[in-house]
Amino acid sequence: MSNLEPPYPRHDFDKLNRLPPYILSEVTELARAARRNGEDVIDLGMGNPDLPTPDHIVGKIVEAAQDPRNHRYSSSQGIPNLRAAITEWYARRHHVELDPATEAVAVIGAKEGLSHFVLMTIGPGDVVLVPDPAYPIHQYSVIIAGGDLRTVPLVEGVDFFENLEQAVRRTWPKPKMLILSFPANPTTDTVDFAFFERIVAFAREYDLMVLHDFAYAEIAFDGYRPPSILEVPGAKDVAVEFVSLSKSHSMAGWRVGFACGNVEMVHALKRIKSYLDYGMPQAIQIAAITALRGPQDCVASNVAVYQDRRDVLIEGLSSPGPGRWEIAKPKATMFVWAALPEAFREMGSLAFSKQLLKEANVAVSPGIGFGQSGEGFVRFALVENKHRIRQAVRGIRRFLKKFEEV
Numbered sequence: 001m002s003n004l005e006p007p008y009p010r011h012d013f014d015k016l017n018r019l020p021p022y023i024l025s026e027v028t029e030l031a032r033a034a035r036r037n038g039e040d041v042i043d044l045g046m047g048n049p050d051l052p053t054p055d056h057i058v059g060k061i062v063e064a065a066q067d068p069r070n071h072r073y074s075s076s077q078g079i080p081n082l083r084a085a086i087t088e089w090y091a092r093r094h095h096v097e098l099d100p101a102t103e104a105v106a107v108i109g110a111k112e113g114l115s116h117f118v119l120m121t122i123g124p125g126d127v128v129l130v131p132d133p134a135y136p137i138h139q140y141s142v143i144i145a146g147g148d149l150r151t152v153p154l155v156e157g158v159d160f161f162e163n164l165e166q167a168v169r170r171t172w173p174k175p176k177m178l179i180l181s182f183p184a185n186p187t188t189d190t191v192d193f194a195f196f197e198r199i200v201a202f203a204r205e206y207d208l209m210v211l212h213d214f215a216y217a218e219i220a221f222d223g224y225r226p227p228s229i230l231e232v233p234g235a236k237d238v239a240v241e242f243v244s245l246s247k248s249h250s251m252a253g254w255r256v257g258f259a260c261g262n263v264e265m266v267h268a269l270k271r272i273k274s275y276l277d278y279g280m281p282q283a284i285q286i287a288a289i290t291a292l293r294g295p296q297d298c299v300a301s302n303v304a305v306y307q308d309r310r311d312v313l314i315e316g317l318s319s320p321g322p323g324r325w326e327i328a329k330p331k332a333t334m335f336v337w338a339a340l341p342e343a344f345r346e347m348g349s350l351a352f353s354k355q356l357l358k359e360a361n362v363a364v365s366p367g368i369g370f371g372q373s374g375e376g377f378v379r380f381a382l383v384e385n386k387h388r389i390r391q392a393v394r395g396i397r398r399f400l401k402k403f404e405e406v
Contacts, residue, residue, distance in 0.1 A: 015144055015146065018143050019144070022136070022369075023350060023366060023368055023369035024045070024046075024136070024365055024366070024369035024370075026350065026354075026366075027350075027353045027357060027363055027365065027366060028045060028363070030357055030363075031043055031045065031357060031363040034357065034361070039361055040361055041361050041362070042361060042362050042363070042384055042388050042391060042392040042395070043363045043383070043384070044362060044363060044364050044380045044381050044382070044383065044384060044389075045353075045364055045365045045379075046365070046383070047185065047334060047381040047383065048252065048381070048383055049250055049252045049334065049383060050383045050384065050385075051250040051302055051305060052250060053249065053250045053251050053254065054249065054250065054291075054298040056290060056294055056295070057249065057290055057291050057294070057298075058287075060286060060287040060290040061283050061284060061286075061287040064282070064283035064284075064286040064287060065283040067283075069282075070281070070282040070283045072282070073278040074278055074280065074281065074282040074285060075278075076270070076273040076274050076276075076277050076279040077105045077270045077279065078104070078105060078106025078280075078285060079106075079282065079285050079286075080100065081286075081289055082106050082258075082289050083100035083101070083104045083105070083106065083258075084100045085288070085289045085292040085293050086104045086106070086243075087100045087103070087104050087260070088292065088293065089292045090228070090230065090260060093217075093218075093228075094227075094228040094230065096230045098230075098260050098261075099263075102263045102266065102267070103236070103260055103261060103262075103266055104258060104259070104260045104266065105258065105259050105260075105269050105270050106256075106257070106279060106280060106285065106288070107242070107258060107259055107269070107273070108255045108256075108257070108277065108279070108280055109244060109255040109256065109257045110214075110215050110243065110244040110246075110257040111137050111257075112255070112257070113242050113257055113258075113259045113269060114137065114138070114141060114211060114213055114242050114259075115137055115141040115144065116272050116273060116276065117211065117265070118141040118142060118144075118145045118147070118177070118179075118211070119144065120268050120269065120271065120272040121145075121176075121177070121209070121268055122142060122145040122146070122147035122177065123145065123146055123147065124146045124147070124148075125147075125148065125173065126145075126173075126176045127147065127148045127149075127171050127174070127175040127176060127177075128142040128147050128148070128149055128150065128175065128176065128177045128178070128179060129150050129151075129152050129168075129175050129177070129178045129179070130149060130151055130152065130179045131151070131152050131153075131154035131179075131180065131181075132151035132152065132153055132154060132370075132371035132372060132373040132374070133154065133187060133367060133370035133372075133374030133377075134151075134154070134179075134181070134184075134186075134370060134371055135181060135185045135213065135370070136369070136370065138179045138181065138213065139371065141179075142179075150167050150171055150175065151371060151372070151373075152164055152167050154184070154187060154189065154373065155373050161198060161202070164178075164202065168206055174206065174207075175206065176208065176209065177208060177210075177211065178199075178202075178208050178209070178210050178211070179210075179211045179213070180199065180210065180211070180229075181212065181213035181214070181215065182226065183216040183219070183220065183331070183332035183333045184333070185216065185333055185335060186337055186365065186367070186370045186374065186377075187337045187374075188330035188332060188333045188335055188336070188337045190220075190224060190226065190330075190331050190332050191227070192227065193227045193231060193232070196227060196228075196229045196231070196232045196235070197232050199232075200229070200232045200234055200235050200238060200239065203238040204234070204237065204238060208238065209239075209265060210229065210235075210238050210239040210240075211240060211241075211242070212228075212229045212239060212240070212241045212242070213242050214226070214228060214229075214242060214243045214244075215242070215243070215246065216247060216332055216333045216334070217243055217248065218248040218299050218303065219302070219303055219306060219332055219334055220303070220331060220332040221303065221306075221307045221310065221329075221330075221331055221332065222329075222331055224331040224332060226332060228241060230260065236261050236263075237262065239261050239262060239265075240259050240262050240265040240266060240269070241259065241260055242257060242259045243257060243258055243260070244256070244257040245257065245288060245291055245292075247302070247334055248299050249291045249298060249302075250298075250302060251288075251291065254280075254284050254287070254288075255280065255284075256284060256285075256288045256291070306334050308386060309384075309385075309386060310330065310382060311329070312386045312389045312390060313380060313382065313392070314327050314328075314329050314336060316389070316390060316393035316397075317393055317396060317397065321397075322397065322400075322401040323396070323397030323398065323399070323400035323401035324397075324400075325338070325341050325396065325397075327339075334381060334382045334383070335379050335381055335382065336379070336380040336382065337377055337378075337379055338378055338380065339376060339377055340352055340376055340378065341400060343400075344403070345376055348366075348368065349366035349367040349368045349369075349374070349375055349376060349377060349378055350366040350369075352366070352378065353365070355399075356378075359395075359399040359402070360392070360395035360398065360399040361395055362392045362395055362396055364378040364380055365379040365380075365381070367379065
């Protein structure tokens with residue numbers, strides 16, 4: 001029977017068929033297979049934070065979970081005290097005043113919030129502009145919603161706004177939405193306040209909704225302070241911003257995020273969430289309040305760890321000698337975006353990543369997995385301790401030296 005066709009009809013899932021292969025999973029599966037075979041793989045591929053959630057936040061989750069009142073359905077938009085804490089964070093961190101009743105909504109991680117917002121507001125025929133390369137859900141959410149995706153190259157040496165203008169002029173019907181994320185994953189690109197001023201003016205001129213994924217709002221180095229798009233006067237007329245506690249407070253597994261900004265856009269997200277979920281478990285919402293209102297030294301500590309790891313990786317690879325790989329230091333995120341060494345550029349990022357895993361036991365993400373403009377790059381995630389990163393550096397340099405000698 002195993003060689004026979006299933007006794008039921010094959011279904012044609014149109015939206016599933018529109019999704020491209022998830023290239024990033026190829027290296028992930030190879031890394032898992034290598035580990036099953038006993039290989040000591042250093043996984044710098046998936047951006048899965050390894051730092052523990054701070055004790056005071058975990059303690060609050062445990063305490064709240066023991067209260068039977070928190071065992072019932074919660075509010076899909078977030079309990080009032082959480083939405084108040086969210087708006088307090090914006091006022092304290094970015095000097096932005098928000099109404100917790102109408103301009104803030106809690107989401108089950110920024111990824112859930114952004115993808116459900118796109119699902120609610122985009123349909124067949126609606127055009128969405130997304131940078132390339134980009135975090136995959138920014139592009140895939142448009143495809144899942146049935147919209148028409150237009151990518152805008154975000155590459156060094158090219159004027160992003162010029163590309164944006166061209167995309168709008170060459171697109172019919174005119175775009176409805178622009179999705180951005182700065183500091184950027186995977187490229188680690190950063191922007192200043194003036195950039196967002198231009199984005200807000202551009203969105204007003206072309207009547208665009210702007211979604212800004214601000215997942216790395218607090219993971220920044222060397223004195224850089226990422227601006228919020230909502231700091232720009234008038235931004236709330238066109239934009240909604242998604243923030244996550246996954247990296248700043250090491251709460252990735254708890255799935256805590258929020259969206260703030262334009263009243264109509266926030267309302268749309270609240271509306272679809274009211275149909276799809278009951279929000280985060282209430283005990284986690286209560287702990288998120290503690291995270292936002294409690295001591296923030298844990299955030300500074302996490303940033304220092306990521307900065308140390310960044311320096312160990314880049315200084316180790318860039319130091320003189322055989323197998324040298326010169327890479328610029330990013331000013332933000334928990335990633336390093338690296339152009340392939342010259343000898344490997346014709347190979348391509350996917351083949352290079354597979355070879356690196358095979359020869360050096362180091363897993364990285366191929367740039368092509370983030371869009372066509374990501375080809376020629378790989379992304380390192382700083383999710384192993386410094387000892388393991390030094391081990392990875394030694395393995396990578398041996399691998400590069402081997403090919404230099406051929």
